[in-house]
Amino acid sequence: MEADRSDLVDRTAEREQLCAAARRAAAGHGNAVILEGSIGLGKSTLLDHLAEDCAALGMRVLHGAAADVEQRLPFAAVSAVARAHLGRDDDLDRVTALLRGRDALARSVTAVHHELAVTEELLALADRWLSRGPVAILLDDAQWADASSMVLLHRLARDIAQVPLLLVVAARAMAPGEALTALQRGLLARGALELRLEPLPEPAVVALARAQLGAQPGQRLRRLLRAHGGNPLHVKTLLRAYRADGLIQVADGAADLAGSADPPAVPQSLIELARGQAAQMPREYRETLQAAAVLGQTVDVAELSTVLEQPLMAVSEVIADALGTGLLVDDGHGLRFRQGLTRELLDRSVPQSVRTALHQRAGRMLTGRDGAPERVAAHLLAGGALGEDGLGWLAAHADALTVRAPDLAVRLLRRATADPAEASPVLRTHLVRALLWDGEPAQAERLAREVLSADGDAAWAPDLRWLLVQACYRQGRVQEAIDAAGPAVDSPYTSVGQAARFRGIAATCLFLLDRFDEAVVVADRAVADGEAAGDAEAIGIGYLAKAVGLAKDDMAASLALTELALAHLGHGIRPDLQVDPYVLKGLCLLELDRLAEAAEAAATAVRHNQRTGGVFLTTAHAVRAHTLFLQGHWDDALAEVRSGLDGPDPLGHAPRLLAMADLIAVHRGDAPGAELPADAGEADGRYLVRWAQALAAEAQGDPKHAAGLLRPMWEQADGLEGRRMMYRVCPDLARTTAAAGGSGAVRALADDLHTIAAVQPTPSLAGCAAYCRGLAEGGVAPMRAAADAFRQAGWPLYEAYAHESAALALAAAGDQAGAREALKQALDGYGRLEAGWDTARARARLRDAGVRDGARGRRGRPKHGWDALTDTERTVAELVATGMSNPDVAAQLFLSRRTVQSHVSSILAKLGVTSRVELAVAASQRQGQP
Template sequence: MDRVAERELLRGAARGAVSGHGIAVLVEGGIGIGKTALLDDLAAYCRELGMRVLRGAADDVDQRLPFAAVSAVARAHQGRDEDLDRVTGLLRGRDALTRSVTAAHHELAVTEELLALADRWLSRGPVALILDDAQWADPSSVVLLHRLAHDIGQVPLLLVVCARALAQGEALDGLQRGLLAGGALELRLDRLPEPAVVELAAARLGAPPGPRLRRLLGTAGGYPLYIETLLTAYAADGLIRVAGGHAELSGTVDPDAVPQPLVELARAQAALMPRRYREILQAAAVLGQTVDVAEVSAVLDEPLMAVSEVVGDAIGTGLLVDDGHCLRFRQGLTRELLDRSVPEPVRVALHQRAGRMLTGRDGAPERVAAHLLAGGDLDADDLRWLAAHADALTVRAPDLAVRLLQRATADPAADPVLRTHLVRALLWDGDPAQAERVAQAALAVGGDAAQEPDLRWLLVQACCRQGRLREAIDAIEPAVRSPYTSLGQAARFRGTAAICLFLTYRFEEAVAVADRAVADGEAAGDAEAIGIGCLAKAVGLAKDDMAASLALTELALSHLGHGIRPDLQVDPYVLKGICLLELDRLDEAAEATAVAVRHNQRTGGVFLTTAHAVRAHVRFLQGRWDDALAEVRSGLDGPDPLGHEPRLLALADLIAVHRGDPPGAELPADTGDTDDRYLVRWAQALAVEAQGDPQRAADLLRPLWAQADGLEARRMMYRVCPDLARAAAAGGDHVELRALADELRVIAAVQPTPSLAGCAAYCRGLAEGGAEPMRAAVASFREAGWPLYEAYGHEAAALALASGGDLAGAREALRLALDGYGRLEASWDMARARARLRDAGVRDGARGRRGRPKHGWDALTDTERTVAELVATGMSNPDVAAQLFLSRRTVQSHVSSILAKLALTSRVELAVAAAQRPAPP
């Protein structure tokens, strides 16, 4: 039988996926080479194996529509899976404008939901996802395929991507490289050899072909589609007869005169159709890859039964296929040829008629818009439809929305409502500069007074999204003065202005504007305005009074509720996490930042990386370094619109240095963000100290502390002080140490927290000598929940006791320091403490607490052990994440770490290993 080797390769991949070792397969071949037949066989086999089969084909008509290819694949399961139906609502753009700030962020949110859905399905059983015609896949679907293939070997997933040629665009070319780099199989379909052609013909005709028929089949070049087309056409015309045990051509046929290219065959086939059939199928081809019988009937004004008869015949001949959910052309090329055979004026008229006919139905807005764009000028009914459906169209197909709205507003007398929709669509499509220009022009022309507040709000957002905060403030001035702006709207404008003022260091103005925003919001009874005003005040207070900032942030959240605007310039959830972090309420900060991560994943928010970074910082301070690294990996595994990669890499490097490993990142000399800057410099300084140069480490940290001002207040970076003090003490600079201690004491008096008190006591102890300040530092750090710093205190106390002659006390303090470092696996700190105390005449006399082994169940952290136990029970990553208050990405990071430590390769193996593991005594 033909394609035996290829079929067995795909079936073997399916069996591997069922056993828990997923794999991706790239199938590539020319037109008519037999790709579809091979996928038919694979899909049937996967169903026999009990796999959930998701199969579909990308459509050249829908390449501009986000997630069009994914929607085609998922269509077979819609209405049969509650989780999928919920995600389908997101695919259709339900509530998107109130959840996300741009199309890109909405697509991120949808991608996360789809990945979570895939995780849930894969936890229940093996899945086969088969995408045909991938050369027409939209970019959003390509990104999802990339993400699905990440760590595919750990899950029971078979991912098959089939295309005419994968290198037909940057996105697909990137997908090909990414999948192959991840270990995907590559299957290139070549022409069938002659024995396979003979076998195919024999199966089709019921007898092996004779010599003349073999010559005819030889002109097909080994392409199954060519062969099937020839056999079907000649058999239908009675030109092939079976006699004497062979199938042979009739004597009137010249086997050498048949055209070879499929294009010629398809055109000849179309030319031989009766005129009425050809016109109906041409119209169907113009209208798209899928065929809506009622739509074709209405556009052509043909009786429904007449169109149904043609469609039935086309299904019978294999021109169309019914996959159980829609009718479509079996071959994209056939549709292309039929489409091109229609004269341009007729094609335009068909699109125009289809668009106008569909405006009266509850059809997909993107389908209507595509027809209207291809149909020429817009009439009054078209414009009314567009005004009513612009928001839905903007979310579903932003590119189409922008182009159609630009056409609709080309006339200076265009409806002002459409201009506002155009500005919103441009913002959603990620073009704030053009949105600003259109908004400014629309405001200059004037028009509908009711549109002015919305238009000005969009103008402010366009400025903010370009980072032009001063221009945003300037744009707010006329907005609050406008007679068309309500009191509540003015309060929202003022709250936004206050945030921008704080972020541009105009603090006194910001406070006054924020107070006015809250007062106006209360007068108007506008909860959202009150929330924005409170949030603005919280931003301003964060540098001076964390407790007050936290109280205002929680008040803002209570007013904003779950309807937090996606266009806020500050994330209240992240701000709450930062406040709790600065107040040493680390467990609460971990919970708040988990909420921030989930909120940003759900909305595709720009603060997702920020939330992971803050959460990683919390885990670093808590000494849960593997958890911190999982958060770092999660933060790096996604978009980074605010540029926080240096912060994440710096945290990873801090942990690496403490553990005695070389730093893994080339950190920049400077960054634009305050937190990023001090963390990067801190990591660099610690690496230098670990190499034996504490003086240079102090030189790196000293200017960072000395120059801190404004939003870069020392209150936000005091965690570097113990390391700065230790490096300065190594150089004997006691003047600097006393100054550092005094500065920390002042800061701690203004905003007292245990960690600040601990840092002040630590620096005072190094400046003055004696063990008592260090004991106070240890107590404060223990209260703050900072185990690394607690061990710092014990180490410094041991040195102070040794210098005072109390060697027994020094040995005990050293033991406590080594025990603390051991729990953290901080081998550099252990080595440093031993060396310093050895120089002071103190030996610990013991190996100290041993770190965890590198491999096996005992190598797992507490979090990893819990994740492993839950995964082994069959829970999906999203379900584990919900139970442990983590993100799905972080759970996946933990799973990868668990499998590496246990020398396993899949979740199935993990479940088996967990079941076979003896119960602990």
């Protein structure tokens, strides 16, 4: 690293701390730095030199600044730091295309979900880069960063200590903004270094002036410099201005103010100084830079030449001078203002009328070119009336603009349709779509109804009616969605394929309202119309609707229909489907005891929802966690729980995950972590919360209270279909009810289960029925039948339950040897699961029955070291140690990137290491051991 940095006067300590942070990151121990200071104190200069230092260390450097004019543009700040790498990295180019909105309307439901998908892709890209080498992300002017970029940086920083990442966020001191404040708070909580730049002391100011002037400042010049409060930017700007105007004289190694009298009072603020400089510029030079400032943070010379109607060569000369003075910089991917403040001041110096005229000219010029839609739209919005060209451009680019800058799209479309009498129905339809995308379904519905009431019979009407159906459904108004679909089906402008899709969504809604007979008729018609039109997507929607309706009554039939739906929908599954077919497939397989396939289907659902920012992501994690719980892979289930909780939960399924974690905690003899009210979560999953609370009550010695929590859920379920969805609680309900003296209730429970099993027989249902029958009758044979059924279903916990109860029945029959053998089988099963509470309960119950196992039982897995790792964790550790990224490991193991990261965190904790580099070293050392 270079030692001499004349423009870093008196910043040696700060620079060394930043370099030390870079060296730690390059060595594999990531860390973050918050750099704060007032305007002009040297933040940008420090970052410039740090970028060079990081490059010298072999780090991939992402260095850029947020812009005030892009605060409402999603991922603008992240795009700025990555701009120099565009065209050099295929993965980055692919993610950038997604960020710019490619296929977004066909992939995601709303802007929020699209941003979630982009965030996930960017995190995966960061994982891949970090697996190849150290990375430095240096963001300047973070006070202007957009919220999406702040969220991404926050997510990156969660596990920063594990990876070779340096994250430096520089911002003005006391800068407002909730997103920036939240990021800074999160970084500090993870041990980030906080550097606050203070004004330079007078000796440092003198040294800076000496470096700038090549001579020692005299007393009068020092007195002038002292008035600028130790601000290096003020000092350098003042010295350049005074020297250019001949107000500083250098002679015999000394520099001082020219003349005998002090100059007029110097403005105290940089703003006034900058304005003074601007006023002294040649008019053509000043106007060119002012126009550039009005048009944005980046500078396009050809665009500027066209807007100003000046020769390209003349504009290029001004830009070259600005580059030479440092006013502009070339970041490798274009020109931009070196300081956001400079652009801001130049922009403010332009009268509003001139600014509007410049935007109008830019808007007219750019509508005829293939430019970024958000840039064109910003000029059109700032330029006043749109005109015919502007309206034509907006109609052609509304979808692209909606995806890239939804807030800007809504505002521009509102202006374009302000007069309903003059507004084009096409533009108003675009506005409805933009409102839906921006998360405003109620406003979208009102506007759609208003447009359709004026002219509902037109070629454009089916598209608008589809948006109306979606707007109603997203507000939970299912009947209104059905009502809105009716006129669309009957319209002469609706094609057969479109009608099939409307019928498909109407059928889904009818099933949700339990209007089964009507729904079947409509769903069958949807499939028939889709086949007649050759519309595979319409056919898929129809099959999916019918699969939803059959899910409570006939899981096998529902699975078959779901498979048909997936075959027709392919990989182009619409984001506005009311049901996720991958999740539905996983649920069907789970209910049919095809657990390995269910886990695989749920993993596919997770990846699909991550790729699209889908609303069913938490649900998919919950299905997979439940499946892994039943399989006895509890650590893997907990990894899914952690992954599922790491994101938004629009459907309210997070309580399912928390309840699953609590169930595992109670079984292992730990205290449950979630304090959820009994009515937490949505209705279908509420029994899971009660289940965990009941088990905790039993573990605390109160089986009566436990039974009292579970029994009402069973008794109040919606018929046998509703009970079938929660029958997994029955062994615990039967055990606690029997312990509380309710043998009659246990017998009734067994009868219910036999009835359910007769309709949809599965091994697990047969096992639950036999288990409850055995508890009611006290027989050994039903318990052995239950154990066999649970073994066939792949439910090891329940199999151990059956062995435990069989041991009690054998003890009651006087068969001590048989009881001891059954107890041993139960304890072996509990031991494999590390179910400490179940182990203690079984021993205590059998001890009370006069049976002692006489053995220590299965030794549990150690808590630390390589032997503490589960099979999945061991595989993940081996792959990570070879240098594979989380996304690559996820693809190989059929997991999600988030789940792999959850496993990595668990692995590091068990091995007592803090980074992936240390993990690789530990793995290498282990392989070298005899």
